Amino acid sequence: MIHISNKKVVNMNEFKEVFNQLKDGKHLVIVKDMRKRSIPQNSYYWSVVVPNVRKGLYDAGYDEVKTNNDAHEVIKHIHLRKRIVSKYTGDVIDIAGSSAELSTPSFNDFIESICQWSAEFLGVVIPSPNEYVSKEFENWIEAIEHEVEA
Secondary structure, eight states, rough: OOOETTTESSOOHHHHHHHHHHESOOOOOOOOOOOOOOHHHHHHHIIIHHHHHHHHHHTTTTTOOSSSSHHHHHHHHHHHHHEETTTTTEEEEEEEEOOGOOHHHHHHHHHHHHHHHHHIIIIOOOOOOOHHHHHHHHHHHHHHHHHHHH
């Protein structure tokens, strides 16, 4: 793994050591963004996506989905499902993966998948981050104007 900070390789010795161990020939190098989800992504997920899904599930008759954590568990089960297969019997167990382990790009894909599913399955259109911020800003301006008038 290569660590880059301010557009410079931080662990250059480790980087060189790995490449020096390669034999002559062609090698495929894969570059993957390993950064975990960002704070703004996480904030949007917990303040916009999860509450909208919770309300949509509840309104669709899933009465046991009462909290944001309940909705988060449902989301993980649907969108981060992992299959564990017994090498002896072939039996399969489905488990929910972890959203905390997702990289920044993977978390974007996760949110996009939830928004599409929510619109199709629940009939709930989740506002994009820009739409949400714009609406919050409008509400804030209206509140200030209301205070000034009072």
